[in-house]
Structure formats: C-alpha cells, structure tokens
Amino acid sequence: MTMLAKAECTMPESYSIIGHTLVGANKVLENYLARTNLLAKSAIAKLRLL
Template sequence: MAAATPMLAEAGCTAPEIATITGHTQAHAQKILDRYLARTRAAPTESAIAKLDEQRRNRR
C-alpha cells in the first residue's frame, strides 16, 4: 500500500484519509508522503493552487 500513498495524496486526499485507506498510522502515512512527494512536487503544488482557486471562486 505504500505505492498508493503518494497517488492518493496527488488525488487530493489528506494524510488522515490516506492512513484510513492504507491501514498505516497517520505518522507513517505522513512519513511516506514526505519521502515520495518530494520527488514529485509538481502534483501537490498544482493541487494546492487548484484548491486555492476553487476556494476563491466559492467566495464570489
């Protein structure tokens, strides 16, 4: 399930959500994310920007 962890994060799941799905503790899920997402930082960055844009659109 470690391979699914970064894919779930890139899909927008939070560490607690990922831990629930994969069976990891939240701390271990976060450790996996810290290690593997550093290699693919573009996807989380794009996701964060998309969330910010969505929040701004919803304010209007």
C-alpha cells in the first residue's frame, strides 16, 4: 500500500490492485501504510494548491 500511495494511486485504483473491498483496503491502510515524510510533503503540497 505504501508503494501505491507513493505512486499517487487513488483508493479505487489501490483496492482494485490488492483485491480488497473499500472497507478491507481501509483496514489494510490503518495497519500497513507507512506514514512517510514523502507522503506528508505530498499532502501538504496538494493542500497549498487549493
């Protein structure tokens, strides 16, 4: 999931690849998504575009 997030895949794209439902994908995210500096910086950059 971390690699998919780094690739900026949407949630529907991500759970289509990993084969989970939306609910299952969210559970996977809660447990396995590494909260990296790169992802945080990407989110901040997107907020600044608003």
